[in-house]
Amino acid sequence: MEEENELALPAKENFSEWYNDILVKAEIMDVRYPVKGLYVWNPFGFSIRKKTYSIIRELLDRDHEETLFPLLIPENEFMKETKHIKGFEEEVYWVTHGGTSPLEVNLALRPTSETAIYPIYKLWVRSHADLPIKYYQIVNTFRYETKHTRPLIRLREITSFKEAHTVHETWEDAAAQVDEAIDRYHEFYERLCLPVLTSKRPEWDKFPGADYTIAVDALMPDGRTLQVGTAHHLGNNFAKTFDIEYEDPNGEQVYAYQSCYGISERCIAAMISVHGDDKGLILPPEIAPVQVIIIPIIFKNKDKESILDACKNVKGSLESAGVKTKIDTSDRRPGAKYYRWEMKGVPLRIEIGPKDLKNESVMMVRRDTGDKEQIAMDEINDTVASKFESIKSNLYEKAKAELENNIIECDSLDEIENKIVKGILKIPWCGQEECNDELEENIGAGILGIPVNQENSSSSPCPVCGGEANTKIYVSRTY
Ligand SMILES: Nc1ncnc2c1ncn2[C@@H]1O[C@H](COS(=O)(=O)NC(=O)[C@@H](N)CS)[C@@H](O)[C@H]1O
Numbered sequence: 210m211e212e213e214n215e216l217a218l219p220a221k222e223n224f225s226e227w228y229n230d231i232l233v234k235a236e237i238m239d240v241r242y243p244v245k246g247l248y249v250w251n252p253f254g255f256s257i258r259k260k261t262y263s264i265i266r267e268l269l270d271r272d273h274e275e276t277l278f279p280l281l282i283p284e285n286e287f288m289k290e291t292k293h294i295k296g297f298e299e300e301v302y303w304v305t306h307g308g309t310s311p312l313e314v315n316l317a318l319r320p321t322s323e324t325a326i327y328p329i330y331k332l333w334v335r336s337h338a339d340l341p342i343k344y345y346q347i348v349n350t351f352r353y354e355t356k357h358t359r360p361l362i363r364l365r366e367i368t369s370f371k372e373a374h375t376v377h378e379t380w381e382d383a384a385a386q387v388d389e390a391i392d393r394y395h396e397f398y399e400r401l402c403l404p405v406l407t408s409k410r411p412e413w414d415k416f417p418g419a420d421y422t423i424a425v426d427a428l429m430p431d432g433r434t435l436q437v438g439t440a441h442h443l444g445n446n447f448a449k450t451f452d453i454e455y456e457d458p459n460g461e462q463v464y465a466y467q468s469c470y471g472i473s474e475r476c477i478a479a480m481i482s483v484h485g486d487d488k489g490l491i492l493p494p495e496i497a498p499v500q501v502i503i504i505p506i507i508f509k510n511k512d513k514e515s516i517l518d519a520c521k522n523v524k525g526s527l528e529s530a531g532v533k534t535k536i537d538t539s540d541r542r543p544g545a546k547y548y549r550w551e552m553k554g555v556p557l558r559i560e561i562g563p564k565d566l567k568n569e570s571v572m573m574v575r576r577d578t579g580d581k582e583q584i585a586m587d588e589i590n591d592t593v594a595s596k597f598e599s600i601k602s603n604l605y606e607k608a609k610a611e612l613e614n615n616i617i618e619c620d621s622l623d624e625i626e627n628k629i630v631k632g633i634l635k636i637p638w639c640g641q642e643e644c645n646d647e648l649e650e651n652i653g654a655g656i657l658g659i660p661v662n663q664e665n666s667s668s669s670p671c672p673v674c675g676g677e678a679n680t681k682i683y684v685s686r687t688y
C-alpha cells in the first residue's frame with residue numbers, strides 16, 4: 210500500500226496542489242532546477258512535448274517553412290521599435306560580457322524574435338514575387354517574468370516557443386493570415402481534445418507593436434482562463450521600423466504588412482489540467498507516450514510462461530498497427546501497476562490472467578471512463594482503434610460541456626454571488642477602459658476580449674457605468 214500512498218495526488222479540486230504534484234508524480238517536469246522560472250523536462254514529459262509539437266509542425270508544414278534564427282539580439286536592433294520595447298523592456302535578459310571582457314554591444318536573449326528576424330526579412334524581401342513569406346521556428350525564449358512563475362504556465366525560459374512570422378503585400382492579406390492562424394490553432398487544440406475561447410484582446414492588452422491581437426484561451430479547472438495562443442496583425446509598423454519594403458507590380462516601393470502568432474508549452478499545461486482527474490493524467494491517445502499498457506496477472510507463477518507469451522503476442526500485434534505498447538513485467542502487485550500507469554494517463558490497459566488464456570480473451574480497461582470489457586484476442590487491434598476514437602471524442606465533449614457550462618451570459622453584476630468570477634462572464638460593454646478597471650477592482654476579473662466569429666451585439670447597457678453598450682465581451686480571472 211505504501212506505493213499508492215506515496216503516489217496519491219491531492220484531489221483535483223485543490224487544483225494548484227494537484228497541478229504541482231502531478232507534474233512530479235507523472236514524471237513530466239523536475240522543478241528543482243536552481244534558477245527561478247526554469248524547469249527540467251523528464252523523458253516522459255519530453256515525449257508528450259515531442260508528440261504535441263509534431264502535431265503543430267504537421268499543421269504548419271502544410272503551407273509554412275520552418276527556420277531557425279539566433280538567440281542573441283543586438284541592442285541596437287532590439288531597441289528600434291518603440292512600442293515593442295515599451296512592452297518588453299522590463300522582461301528582457303541581457304548578455305553584457307564575453308568571458309571577462311565587456312561586449313561592445315549588449316545582446317538581448319530573445320523574449321520573442323521580431324527584432325532578430327525582421328532585419329533579415331529586410332534582406333529577403335525585394336519584390337512582391339517574394340511574398341507571402343510564411344516561416345516559423347520552435348525555440349526557447351526568455352522573459353524575466355516578475356509575476357509568480359509556474360512550470361509550463363509562466364516561465365522565465367519558455368522552452369517550447371513556436372513563433373510564426375509572415376510577410377504580405379497588403380493589410381488585408383495579413384488580416385486573412387491572422388484568421389488562418391487562429392483556424393490552425395483551433396485544429397491543433399481539437400487534436401488535444403481541448404475546446405478554446407477565441408476573442409480579440411482589448412487595445413490595452415494587445416501585443417506591443419501590433420494593430421490588434423486575437424487570442425485563444427482555455428478554461429482551467431480553477432475557473433481561471435489561460436491564454437494558450439495568440440495571433441497578431443502587425444500592420445506595417447515593424448516593416449517601417451525595419452525597412453521591409455517590396456517593389457509592387459508598378460515598380461513602386463511599398464512597406465510590407467506582417468502577422469506573427471505564437472504558442473508555448475502552455476498548450477501542454479492546459480491539456481494536463483483539463484483532462485486529468487484525481488488519479489492522474491488522462492492523455493488523448495494521439496499524444497500518449499504509452500498508448501496501451503499490458504499487465505500480466507500471475508498468481509504463484511501459475512501459467513507464468515504462457516501468460517507472458519500471450520502478453521508478447523498482443524504487444525507485437527498492436528505494435529505492428531503502430532500502437533505504442535508496453536508490458537509491465539515489474540514485480541509490483543497488479544493494483545500498484547494499475548495505479549502507476551493511471552497516473553501517467555495511459556489511455557488503455559489490457560489485463561491478461563489465467564482465465565483469459567482459457568477464454569482466448571483479455572480484459573480491456575479505459576483510463577477516461579474506467580469501463581472494463583472482455584475482448585476476444587483476435588479483436589484486440591480493431592477494438593483498440595475504435596476505443597481510441599471514443600476516448601478522444603469523450604475527452605473533447607466533456608471539456609466542451611465544462612467550458613460552455615462556465616460561460617455565464619448576464620446583463621448585471623448582482624448575479625455574481627460574493628463577487629467571485631469562476632469561469633467566464635459574457636456581459637455588455639460600453640467600450641471604455643475605465644469600466645474594465647472597475648471590474649478588476651470590484652470582482653477581480655477583467656476584460657478577456659471581444660468574442661469573434663459570433664453575433665455579440667447588445668441592447669442592454671454596460672453593467673458597470675450604465676452607458677450604451679454596442680458589444681458583449683468575455684470577462685474572466687486569468688493566469
Ligand atoms: N512567460 C510565459 N511562459 C509560458 N508561456 C508564455 C509566457 N509568455 C507568453 N506565453 C505564451 O506565448 C504565447 C505567445 O506570446 S505573445 O507574447 O503573446 N506573442 C508573441 O510573442 C508573438 N511574437 C507571437 S510569435 C502567448 O499566447 C502565451 O500563450
Ligand SMILES: [Zn+2]
Pocket residue numbers: 638639640641644671672673674675676
Ligand atoms: Zn461602461
